[in-house]
Amino acid sequence: MKAVPFVAVILVMLIAGPPFLASYWVGLLTQMLIFALLAMSLDVLLGYTGLPSLGHAGFFGVAAYAVAVLSTTYHAGFWTCVMSGILIGTLLSTLLGLLVSHVRDVYFLMITLASGMVLWGLSYRWIPVTGGDNGISGIPRLDAHAGLPFAGPVAFYYVTLLVFVVSASLLALLVSSPFGFTLRGIRENELRMKSLGFNTWLHCWVSYIIAGAFASVSGVVWAYYNGFVSPTYLDLTASSELFLMVTLGGPGTLVGPVIGAGAIVLLKNVISAYTQRWPLILGTFYIITMFGAPQGLWNLGRRRRASS
Amino acid sequence: MKIADRPIADRRCFAPRRSVFVVVLLVAAGNVIVGQPPEALPIKIGFIAPLSGPNAQNGRDILNGFLLYLQEIGSGVDGRRIDVIIEDDEAIPAVGLTKTRKLVERDKVHLMAGALLSSTGYALAPYIDAMRIPMLYPVVSADDLTQRRRSKWIVRTGYSGSQPNHAFGEYAYHTLGLKKVATIALDYAFGWESVGGFQRTFEAEGGLVAQKIWCPVFVHDFAPYLAQIPRDVDAVYALFLGRSALQFMRQYQEFGLKQRVRLIGAGTTTDEHVLPFMGDEALGVVTALHYTAALDTPANRKFVAAYRARYNRVPSYYSESMYTGAKWLVTAVEVVHGNVEDSATLVDALRHVKLTDAPRGPLELDDYGNPIENVYMRRVERVNGQLQNTVIETIPRVSQFWKYNPADYLKQPLYARR
Numbered sequence: 001m002k003a004v005p006f007v008a009v010i011l012v013m014l015i016a017g018p019p020f021l022a023s024y025w026v027g028l029l030t031q032m033l034i035f036a037l038l039a040m041s042l043d044v045l046l047g048y049t050g051l052p053s054l055g056h057a058g059f060f061g062v063a064a065y066a067v068a069v070l071s072t073t074y075h076a077g078f079w080t081c082v083m084s085g086i087l088i089g090t091l092l093s094t095l096l097g098l099l100v101s102h103v104r105d106v107y108f109l110m111i112t113l114a115s116g117m118v119l120w121g122l123s124y125r126w127i128p129v130t131g132g133d134n135g136i137s138g139i140p141r142l143d144a145h146a147g148l149p150f151a152g153p154v155a156f157y158y159v160t161l162l163v164f165v166v167s168a169s170l171l172a173l174l175v176s177s178p179f180g181f182t183l184r185g186i187r188e189n190e191l192r193m194k195s196l197g198f199n200t201w202l203h204c205w206v207s208y209i210i211a212g213a214f215a216s217v218s219g220v221v222w223a224y225y226n227g228f229v230s231p232t233y234l235d236l237t238a239s240s241e242l243f244l245m246v247t248l249g250g251p252g253t254l255v256g257p258v259i260g261a262g263a264i265v266l267l268k269n270v271i272s273a274y275t276q277r278w279p280l281i282l283g284t285f286y287i288i289t290m291f292g293a294p295q296g297l298w299n300l301g302r303r304r305r306a307s308s
Numbered sequence: 309m310k311i312a313d314r315p316i317a318d319r320r321c322f323a324p325r326r327s328v329f330v331v332v333l334l335v336a337a338g339n340v341i342v343g344q345p346p347e348a349l350p351i352k353i354g355f356i357a358p359l360s361g362p363n364a365q366n367g368r369d370i371l372n373g374f375l376l377y378l379q380e381i382g383s384g385v386d387g388r389r390i391d392v393i394i395e396d397d398e399a400i401p402a403v404g405l406t407k408t409r410k411l412v413e414r415d416k417v418h419l420m421a422g423a424l425l426s427s428t429g430y431a432l433a434p435y436i437d438a439m440r441i442p443m444l445y446p447v448v449s450a451d452d453l454t455q456r457r458r459s460k461w462i463v464r465t466g467y468s469g470s471q472p473n474h475a476f477g478e479y480a481y482h483t484l485g486l487k488k489v490a491t492i493a494l495d496y497a498f499g500w501e502s503v504g505g506f507q508r509t510f511e512a513e514g515g516l517v518a519q520k521i522w523c524p525v526f527v528h529d530f531a532p533y534l535a536q537i538p539r540d541v542d543a544v545y546a547l548f549l550g551r552s553a554l555q556f557m558r559q560y561q562e563f564g565l566k567q568r569v570r571l572i573g574a575g576t577t578t579d580e581h582v583l584p585f586m587g588d589e590a591l592g593v594v595t596a597l598h599y600t601a602a603l604d605t606p607a608n609r610k611f612v613a614a615y616r617a618r619y620n621r622v623p624s625y626y627s628e629s630m631y632t633g634a635k636w637l638v639t640a641v642e643v644v645h646g647n648v649e650d651s652a653t654l655v656d657a658l659r660h661v662k663l664t665d666a667p668r669g670p671l672e673l674d675d676y677g678n679p680i681e682n683v684y685m686r687r688v689e690r691v692n693g694q695l696q697n698t699v700i701e702t703i704p705r706v707s708q709f710w711k712y713n714p715a716d717y718l719k720q721p722l723y724a725r726r
Contacts, residue, residue, distance in 0.1 A: 024413035127725060133496040133525070134427045134450070135401055137434050138457075227438075228431045230401045273410060276359060276396055 003255050011165070018157050026153045028269055032262045033157075033164045034222050039245040039257035040171055041214035046243070047251030048175055049207045050187030051100075052109050054239050055116025059212045061234025062119060063089035063219030068136040068229045069129060071145065078146040085220040086213065093212020101204040104190070116239050123231040135230025142224040160221055167214055172254055174210065183207055184252075248289050250296025259297055350389040351641065351648050354411030356422040358399035362526075362550060365581055366424055367399070369624045370446060373631035374421070376618055377638075385638055386646030393417060399424065401431035408432055412439050418648040419443070421633060424626075426450035426469075426497045433459045442655040446633035447626060451501045452722055454678035454708060461651075463658045464678055465633050465671070467598050467708075469498050470505025470723055472575060472683040474710035475703045476596035477509030479685055480572060483701065484594065486542040488516050492533060492556075493547035493574075495522035495725070502547050502574045504723025509710065517545075522725065527552060530559045537565065544569050549576040554585055561589040575599075578688050581624035583695050590688045590695055598679075598706075599625040599668040600686045600697035611667040622694075625668075632666040639663070670705075678708040 014033075018026050038060055045051045063085040070076040070084055100111045123130045130136065142159065143151040174180050185193045186200050193200050223229055232238065245264050250256025267285065271278040293300035355374060357367035371394065384390050393415050397404035404423060411417050412435075420436065420443035423429050429448030436443045436459065443462050445453070449469040453462065480486045489510065493499035499522065507517045518541050523533050537544060544565070548556045553576065560566055566589060575597025578590055601612055601622050611631060615623040623631075640657040641648060648654055662672040671681040683706040686697035709717045 022413065024410060027409060027413065134430050137430050139434075141438070226402075226405065227434050228401070228405060230427060230431060232400050232402045269406065269410065272396070272407075273414075279360075 003253075007255065014161060018154055023153045026157050028265065030153070030157045030160050030225055031269075032265045033160045034218050034225060035242075035245065035261040035265055036258040037164050037167050037221075038215055038218040039242060039249065039261040040168060040254055041211045041218065042242055043246050043251055043254065043257045044171065044175070044183075044207055044211045044214070046246050047253065047256070048180060048187060049183045049204060051104070051204060051208070052243070053100075053112040053208075053211070054109055054236070054243060055112040055114075055119070056211070056215055056242055057234045057238035058116045058119035059089045059093055059215035060219035060222065061123060061229070061231075061238075062092055063216035064223040064226075064229045064233060065123060065130060065136070067220050067223035068139050071140055072136055072138050073129075081145070082220055085223070086216045089216025089219060090209060090213040093209050093215075097205045097208035097212070101208055102201055113236070113239075116234070116236065120231055120235045123234060130231075133231065135228060137228040139223055139227045139229070141227065145224070156225060160225070163217065163221055167217055168254065168258075171214065175254065179203070179206075187252075244286060246296075248286065248296060250298030250300075253296075253298050256296045256298035263297075350391040351385065351419070351646065352391045352393060352415065352417040353637070354393050354395070354408070354415060354417035354420045354422075356395045356397045356404055356407050356411070356420075356428075358424055359394075359396035361398050361400075363399040363424055365550065366447075366624075366626045367396075369581055369626035370422065370424065370630040372615070372619050373446075373623065373627040373629060374634050376615060376627075377631045377634035379618075380614070381638060385641045388646045388648075390638075397423065397428060399428070401425070401427045404428040405431050405435060408435060412441050417441070418651070419637060419654070421446065421630070421637065423448050426453075429453055429462075430457075433457070433462060436461050440651055442651055442658055444633050444637055444658065446629035449501070450497055451708070454674075454676045455718055456722065458677060461655055462677075463636075463655070463673070465636050466629050466679070467681070468678050469501035470508075471678070471706060471708045471710075472596040472598055473502050473505035474509045475683045475706050476572075476685070477506045477511075477515070478513055479596070479701065479703070480506075480543070480545075481510055481513040481515045483685075484543070484572070486510075486515060486570075486572075488518050488541045489543050489545050489572075490519045490521065490537050490541045491517060491545040491547070492521040492523065492537065493545075494525050494527075494549075494552065496525055499547050500725050501723045503545070505710075506545060506574075508723075523552070525552075528555075530556055531563075534559060534563050534565065537569070539568070541569060543572050546571060546573040546577050548573075549579065550582065553577050553579075553582045557586055557589045557593075575625065575686070578686070578697060579624050579626075580622045580697070581626060583688070583697065584622060586688075586695060588690075591690065593688045594685060594700070595688075595697070596683055596685055597625055597697075598681050598683055599628050600684055600699060601628075602686070602691075602696040602698050603667070603669075603684065604699070605667070605669065607665045608667040628667050632663065632668060632671070635663060635666065636661050674707055674709075674714075676708070676714065680705050680707050682706065 042056045045053050066085040066088045067081045070081045096115050100108055124132055142156055182198055182203055186203055190200050245260035246257045249260025267282055271281050357370045358364055359367045378390060393411055395407040397407055420441055423445055424447050426448055429445055429450050445462055445464045447466045449467055451468045451470055454464055491503045493503050519538055521533050521536050572594045575595045578593050578595050580601045612623055639661045643657040644654050659673055664670045669682040671679045674680050683703045684699045685701040687700050688695055689698045
């Protein structure tokens with residue numbers, strides 16, 4: 001609960017700031033929020049349940065593709081697109097969850113890696129539907145599609161902020177509920193949780209579904225923000241970058257992934273404008289963080305304060 | 309930069325966790341306050357191309373051609389200096405879109421130029437249209453950009469993938485005397501459209517494409533694909549570029565196919581971006597494209613000499629694309645007397661440029677925004693110890709619709725994998 005004042009300050013800045021920023025920065029903030037939500041959803045698995053998923057960008061991508069296909073090929077309405085995007089992503093995580101939630105550790109890593117690659121391959125190869133390598137462009141703008149009275153990047157930002165705040169609140173409720181504590185118990189010692197009578201398999205499955213659902217929400221928002229989807233959004237690079245956002249920011253917290261996502265989106269966009277060697281700088285940043293703050297940036301401050 | 313430097317220089321930066329976000333927002337605010345003056349004097353052109361990753365050489369060539377032309381014109385246009393802001397799209401459409409947003413919204417460029425891959429081309433189009441920024445595509449060859457999914461703000465000065473191949477299909481049947489051909493190509497839009505164009509005219513004349521083999525874009529070993537080639541065909545049509553072209557040529561020879569089955573292909577397979585790195589395995593390969601560095605015209609001789617002098621290598625069609633592209637841009641800017649702020653007039657001027665002295669020959673746009681230009685049938689030969697694409701026939705003024713009626717042509721579906 002120590003995070004409350006920090007979160008409040010950031011929230012006020014996020015609400016009050018954007019009208020005074022140029023459209024480029026508003027766009028960047030929107031991207032940060034979308035990826036922050038995605039990173040938080042992965043953290044339910046990675047940080048809270050202790051399940052390292054390397055295919056999480058798959059759900060994000062599937063939801064984004066659902067919106068893209070329905071809105072361009074079938075000219076579906078706004079709510080049909082949004083609900084289908086979230087539903088298809090969640091349904092997929094329900095099915096894949098059945099496969100993966102009885103394995104742990106490196107086996108979990110391998111199976112999620114493989115499922116992520118399958119989804120990527122599908123987007124790349126199912127050309128009549130996904131357009132293959134070319135992706136799908138021409139997704140209608142949010143204001144036009146949803147019939148909103150206001151348009152432009154600032155309006156889109158506030159819609160994203162609303163989705164983000166609602167989702168983050170739901171996730172915060174989830175992780176502080178008895179269910180959330182059970183997940184942490186599984187992370188710490190699954191055998192003990194089993195012997196206490198918890199159905200750990202069911203808990204892992206449900207946490208996988210929840211993570212998939214929130215990833216789908218961010219995928220839907222992303223499709224509207226970007227106006228374009230392509231296989232690169234769900235490939236291994238995307239999934240591992242997501243993994244880095246969580247580990248960098250601080251797994252097992254909700255603020256950590258937000259910091260990680262914000263930092264990486266910002267670093268990628270800002271440094272790359274100054275030098276072509278930006279992956280080198282980003283890599284150095286990762287390594288230094290892993291040495292200096294192995295539990296993530298957010299946990300570092302917390303641990304230090306607790307010890308002093 | 310602040311953010312990148314700090315953690316390296318000062319590890320304590322990590323300790324107060326709040327500072328990370330505060331720095332983030334300060335950097336954001338700082339840029340807004342400083343901002344750009346509303347009426348900047350120089351003409352700002354945003355440029356994107358892959359400058360890292362597997363397509364870096366192609367991107368570098370495009371950039372080199374651009375910079376060479378700007379160096380030649382020197383001071384600028386109508387008293388306004390030209391500033392080029394360069395970004396690397398890493399050959400990833402998503403990155404290309406992010407970088408274009410940065411160039412348009414943060415750097416406030418007046419014009420955009422660049423992009424290599426069709427996928428990047430399609431990804432940028434809706435955004436470019438929404439922001440109403442004129443953009444020149446020197447290379448992106450996706451057919452539909454000037455056919456079924458045209459954009460008002462994008463001007464293509466390169467070619468459509470099927471364009472040289474329509475001419476090539478007919479040439480292969482009549483002049484090369486081929487009756488039965490197998491194709492092997494990279495499995496993406498550029499491959500499908502090029503092969504599709506070749507197949508259409510080749511089969512219309514009476515030929516037969518016996519088999520179409522597709523290799524993944526990241527193919528490492530051609531053995532399983534070469535084994536599929538039927539042995540009773542007159543020729544194999546190959547479409548590759550970059551590393552895959554070098555590898556394919558070598559393995560085609562190692563498999564003993566070169567002596568048995570004649571090799572023809574799309575222009576990129578033997579383009580000058582890979583040709584200097586090939587050996588005798590490339591000799592005799594016939595391909596079709598709208599440019600070759602061996603083209604013997606005064607404009608091209610001058611361009612090749614200048615390019616060699618500055619970069620110490622032979623220009624590829626990618627280099628020529630943006631040399632001519634830059635010339636195209638500058639010509640249009642001259643027409644509007646440097647008034648690049650009026651983007652509607654500028655894009656109109658861009659659509660009506662006609663060049664007669666480009667290195668590749670004359671070019672102008674058709675009503676759909678695709679260049680009408682010469683297509684050259686080229687054969688790889690060794691001249692003075694170096695491989696080159698010698699012109700063996702020139703097909704003048706080829707349109708993207710070949711000899712078909714545009715309206716009928718557009719009723720057909722786009723060339724796809726099957």
